Amino acid sequence: xxxxxxxxxxxxxxxxxxxxxxxxxxxxxxxxxxxxxxxxxxxxxxxxxxxxxxxxxxxxxxxxxxxxx
Numbered sequence: 001x002x003x004x005x006x007x008x009x010x011x012x013x014x015x016x017x018x019x020x021x022x023x024x025x026x027x028x029x030x031x032x033x034x035x036x037x038x039x040x041x042x043x044x045x046x047x048x049x050x051x052x053x054x055x056x057x058x059x060x061x062x063x064x065x066x067x068x069x
Contacts, residue, residue, distance in 0.1 A: 001044070001045065001046060001068060001069070002031075002042060002043070002044045002045075002068075002069040003042065003043055003045070003049050003052060003066060003067070003068055003069070004040050004041065004042040004066070004067040004069065005040065005041045005042075005052070005053065005056060005063045005064075005065070005066050005067075006039060006040060006063065006064040006065040006066075007019065007039055007040070007041050007056060007061045007062070007063055007064070008039055008062070008064050009061050009062060010034070010036060010039050010041070010061055011036065011039075012036070013036075015036070015061065016034045016036060018059045018060065018061075019034055019041055019056055019059055019061060020032055020034055021059070022055040022056060022058060022059035023041070023043050023052065023055055023056070025055075026043065026045045026047040026051070026052060026055065027043055027044065027045055031043065031044040041056065042069075049066055049068070053066070
């Protein structure tokens with residue numbers, strides 16, 4: 001399943017790196033997309049979204065919205 005999260009506080013390459021590192025253990029196909037322009041994080045995984053949100057928030061970023069694809 002592919003999930004997309006809005007992460008409004010994400011603003012720089014350091015943010016992108018921290019979120020990518022937090023989500024890396026959950027990426028089934030190493031497909032994590034982090035777009036600073038739209039402030040969206042997408043990941044292809046079978047992991048439950050609550051766990052993914054917890055990982056992003058543990059990295060210091062609040063998740064505002066989630067979309068399932």
